[in-house]
Amino acid sequence: MQLQPFVAFSTYFAAPVHSLAHLNAIDIAVIAIYFAIVIFIGFYLKGSANTSEEFFMAGREMTAWIAGLSFVSANLGSLELMGWAGSAYQYGILATHWYWIGAIPAMLFLGIIMMPFYYISKVNSVPGYLHLRYGDGARALSAVSFAFMTVLMSGINMYSMALVMKVVLGWNLNFSIWVSSITVALYVGLGGLRSAIYNEVLQFLLIWLGALLVPILGLIDAGGWTNLKHQIGARLGSEYVHLWSTTGHFSENPMGIHWTGLVFGLALVISCGYWTTDFLVVQRVLSANNLRSARMAPIIGAAFKMAVPFIVILPGLLALAVLPYHLVGESQAVATGQHSYNEVLPLMLVRYCGPGLLGLGVTALIAGFMSGMAGNVSAFSTVWTYDIYGAFLNKKATDQHYVAMGRWCTFIGVLISVGTAYLVQHAASIMDYVQGLFSFFIAPLFGTVILGMLWKRTTKAGGFWGLLAGTCTAIGLFLWVHFDPSALRYVALSASAKTLAEDMYRALWSWLVCVIVTVVVSYATKPKPVSELEGLVYGVVPLPVEHDDHWYQKPIVWAGMIAVLFVILNIIFW
Amino acid sequence: MREEISIWFFAGVLFLIYGVIITSQGLWELSHPLVNPPVLYYLHAPIWWGAMMTVAGLSYTIRFWPRRIR
Numbered sequence: 291m292q293l294q295p296f297v298a299f300s301t302y303f304a305a306p307v308h309s310l311a312h313l314n315a316i317d318i319a320v321i322a323i324y325f326a327i328v329i330f331i332g333f334y335l336k337g338s339a340n341t342s343e344e345f346f347m348a349g350r351e352m353t354a355w356i357a358g359l360s361f362v363s364a365n366l367g368s369l370e371l372m373g374w375a376g377s378a379y380q381y382g383i384l385a386t387h388w389y390w391i392g393a394i395p396a397m398l399f400l401g402i403i404m405m406p407f408y409y410i411s412k413v414n415s416v417p418g419y420l421h422l423r424y425g426d427g428a429r430a431l432s433a434v435s436f437a438f439m440t441v442l443m444s445g446i447n448m449y450s451m452a453l454v455m456k457v458v459l460g461w462n463l464n465f466s467i468w469v470s471s472i473t474v475a476l477y478v479g480l481g482g483l484r485s486a487i488y489n490e491v492l493q494f495l496l497i498w499l500g501a502l503l504v505p506i507l508g509l510i511d512a513g514g515w516t517n518l519k520h521q522i523g524a525r526l527g528s529e530y531v532h533l534w535s536t537t538g539h540f541s542e543n544p545m546g547i548h549w550t551g552l553v554f555g556l557a558l559v560i561s562c563g564y565w566t567t568d569f570l571v572v573q574r575v576l577s578a579n580n581l582r583s584a585r586m587a588p589i590i591g592a593a594f595k596m597a598v599p600f601i602v603i604l605p606g607l608l609a610l611a612v613l614p615y616h617l618v619g620e621s622q623a624v625a626t627g628q629h630s631y632n633e634v635l636p637l638m639l640v641r642y643c644g645p646g647l648l649g650l651g652v653t654a655l656i657a658g659f660m661s662g663m664a665g666n667v668s669a670f671s672t673v674w675t676y677d678i679y680g681a682f683l684n685k686k687a688t689d690q691h692y693v694a695m696g697r698w699c700t701f702i703g704v705l706i707s708v709g710t711a712y713l714v715q716h717a718a719s720i721m722d723y724v725q726g727l728f729s730f731f732i733a734p735l736f737g738t739v740i741l742g743m744l745w746k747r748t749t750k751a752g753g754f755w756g757l758l759a760g761t762c763t764a765i766g767l768f769l770w771v772h773f774d775p776s777a778l779r780y781v782a783l784s785a786s787a788k789t790l791a792e793d794m795y796r797a798l799w800s801w802l803v804c805v806i807v808t809v810v811v812s813y814a815t816k817p818k819p820v821s822e823l824e825g826l827v828y829g830v831v832p833l834p835v836e837h838d839d840h841w842y843q844k845p846i847v848w849a850g851m852i853a854v855l856f857v858i859l860n861i862i863f864w
Numbered sequence: 865m866r867e868e869i870s871i872w873f874f875a876g877v878l879f880l881i882y883g884v885i886i887t888s889q890g891l892w893e894l895s896h897p898l899v900n901p902p903v904l905y906y907l908h909a910p911i912w913w914g915a916m917m918t919v920a921g922l923s924y925t926i927r928f929w930p931r932r933i934r
Contacts, residue, residue: 316889320882327878334869356871488871495875499882503913507904612903644902646889646910650882 310458310629311640317649324496324653325473328489328660332477335485342692345482346672347414347577352487354583358590360487361574362598363494367662368451371497371602371655375638376631378606379617381545381790382522382530383863384537385606386599391557394592394856396565398849400575401588404566407743408576409584410834411825416569416739417677423742423826424753426681431757432738433677435731436569437670441703442727444666445710450632451659452711457629458636459652467711470656474663475704479697483577483672486664490574493657494594500654501601501635507642508608521611530610533863546788555794559801563736570669582836585845592852596859605638613637663707671699730768733797734760737804745812746820746827752812760804767796869930876924883918886910 313321339345352360377385413419417436421429452466478486512518519531529536529543536543537552565571565588578584609617615629617637623630629637639651675696680687687695738757741748770777771792779785781799782792823830838844890910898905 316885320885323878323881327874331874338868488874491871492875492878496878499879499917503909507907507909510907511904641903642909644889644893644898644905644910646886647913650886 310460310637311648313459313649313652314645316646317652320646320649321653321656324657328477328492329473331488331492332480332485335481335488338484339480339482340693342675342689342696344484345693345696346668346675347573348482348484348487350577351484351579352574352577352583352587353579354586354590356487356491357574357578357583357587359494359594360490360577361571361587362591362594363490363497363661364486364571364574364665365595365662366494366497366598366658367447367665368454368655368659369447369662370598371501371658372450372454372632372635374602375606375609375635376617376633378603379609379634380606380619380631381543382526382610383533383603383607384543384545384547386533386603386863387552387556389595389599389603390533390856390860391552392561393565393595394852395557396561397588397592397595398853399562400566400572401585401592401845402849404740404743405575405585405588406581406834407826407828408572409578409581414576414676415673416567416572416735417673419739419826420742420753421677421681423748423823424738425750427750427754428738428757429677429681431754431761432735433673433681435735435761436673437678439727439731440570440666440670440673441706442710442714444663444670444703444707445712446714447659447662447666448707449711449714451655454633454636454655455652457633458640467708470659471663471704471708474660474667475701478664478668478671479700482696483573483668486668487574487577489664490661493661496650496657497654497661498601500650500652500657501605501639503647504635504638504642504651505600505604505608508605508612508638511642512608512611518608518611522607526610531607531863533860535864540784540786540791545790546786547791547794548784548787551782551787551791551794551798555796555798559733559736559797560794562740563732563797563801567735567739568732569673570665573669573672574665581834582838582845585836586848589845589848589852592849596852596856602635606634609634609638612641663704667700667703667707670703671696674699674703730764730800731761733764733801734804737801738808741805741808741812742827744828746823746830747812747817748808749812749815749817751815752808752810755811756804756806756808759807760800763803764796764800767799867930867933870928872924873928873930876921876926876928879917879921880925881921883914883916883921885914887914887918890914 338349343349374385374388408419411419411422413422417429417433420432448467448471451470452461452463455461455466456463477489481488509515509518512521522530534549537547537549540546540548575584575587578587617631617634618626618628620630620632622628636652636655639648643651675692679695680692734757737760738753741756742753767781771781776785778787778792782795787795820830841847887910890908893910894908
């Protein structure tokens with residue numbers, strides 16, 4: 291009888307019988323060393339997280355390089371790594387749009403245009419900016435939707451990683467979920483944002499170190515880029531290796547998307563919304579030690595982001611040419627026992643990496659998951675403490691109390707994420723689900739923030755009602771297509787559009803509704819006096835002048851160089 | 865008293881440890897070939913990849929070693 295709890299425990303964490311690869315002692319040692327170092331960093335930095343400014347904002351002491359790498363690393367979760375490698379296998383090179391036009395212009399826009407307003411207003415969060423600009427209503431709406439989305443994202447990230455580890459390495463799902471989430475809770479709870487950022491920089495380097503061998507060896511295996519293109523073209527068609535030339539019509543490319551959806555839906559709305567208003571990434575930049583670092587951080591991040599397709603998209607494309615079997619969708623994989631698209635990156639690791647290197651590759655995948663989860667959890671803890679608990683529930687607590695609340699929130703956020711991971715086990719396509727979520731909250735929020743920053747006539751009521759109308763529009767359009775699939779031809783402008791294309795257009799419409807409602811309500815209501823908008827709105831007061839010793843130190847110069855490189859890359863892979 | 869440990873020092877130490885482990889594994893495989901080798905095994909990726917990590921890790925460890933505060 292007394293053995294029963296132990297038996298239940300060991301069954302809960304028991305390894306599945308079948309797996310594609312087995313890790314040996316060297317691999318386990320590589321993974322264990324990584325866990326030891328990240329936990330050590332958490333304990334080491336515990337003493338540097340005593341005040342709320344230190345715990346939630348890393349003391350605003352980060353250099354441009356650290357903030358920039360952390361900015362891009364917090365986004366590089368397991369969904370970004372494994373999900374988009376799977377999307378590259380499924381849709382071809384078109385998946386690169388989510389790294390290039392779906393990221394680079396928005397990151398440069400954040401660094402050059404928006405960062406000065408966030409930074410000089412000294413806000414602790416994006417809902418904090420909304421509070422200064424629009425009052426408590428918009429802050430509450432944004433904080434609650436962000437908190438909800440963050441733990442949901444974190445759970446989805448966790449589940450996607452655990453599932454792949456189960457299928458490829460035979461790890462127990464519960465073991466993967468609990469070990470990695472307890473580690474994240476420990477190092478973020480102890481060292482706060484500084485610990486999360488330090489680990490994110492380390493994780494970013496590890497991701498490159500562990501994943502870079504796959505495209506290098508894969509290109510040798512496939513006989514170079516030109517041969518790879520020919521092989522994919524012969525097997526599936528040339529539309530898998532062109533970025534733009536097949537986007538003139540919905541039915542001419544594997545993604546079922548039109549260039550207007552990519553340019554207006556993805557680049558203008560979803561990408562700008564995510565990279566400029568999602569507090570998960572913006573929090574990293576707000577931790578910079580001065581305005582110049584805060585402006586350079588997203589620009590440095592953009593340079594690295596532009597290179598990420600080499601370790602994410604290219605392995606997906608290589609798999610199309612070199613894997614001797616075909617990968618299928620998640621639901622079909624579960625039903626037939628085949629491998630799914632989401633497993634392409636670990637499958638390629640197993641193909642090229644022996645003992646030691648396989649451990650390093652698996653560490654890279656775990657590091658990706660942890661950086662994404664730590665980003666979500668630290669942002670959740672900050673928004674809950676500053677914008678929900680501190681703003682509405684307990685306004686007069688001491689600084690120590692808020693730090694304690696932040697630590698507790700980190701653990702609670704991890705627990706809710708674990709619960710979410712078990713909840714989303716039945717989601718058929720993880721990536722499509724997440725894209726849908728983005729358009730619910732991020733697109734309207736971008737409309738509200740950008741109008742607030744650039745147009746001084748925007749009023750408190752305009753901001754609140756615009757945000758609410760945009761969010762309701764996104765949810766309404768989603769439900770419309772969900773219950774009546776024929777509505778797709780109205781929402782996504784074509785009955786041939788696929789899920790990702792629908793998400794792009796839904797985001798665009800919800801953003802437009804938000805902007806129109808904000809403008810109409812603002813004209814019908816009384817604006818704030820200009821004196822109350824100082825440091826919050828473009829043109830109200832001059833921005834602080836930065837004195838760079840040389841022309842090459844100016845953020846605009848670096849942003850220009852990255853923009854030119856971005857255009858050249860798009861032309862090369864047109 | 866020493867200055868606060870830089871993140872680049874942590875990165876250097878981690879790279880160095882991994883580099884030594886992976887290079888050693890690659891060298892050991894020269895005399896003890898794997899039963900189920902991965903694709904392109906003949907390129908001996910663990911040796912050159914591990915050696916590169918060792919050099920990068922060693923240089924970062926030395927460059928960012930926490931110094932004494934005077």
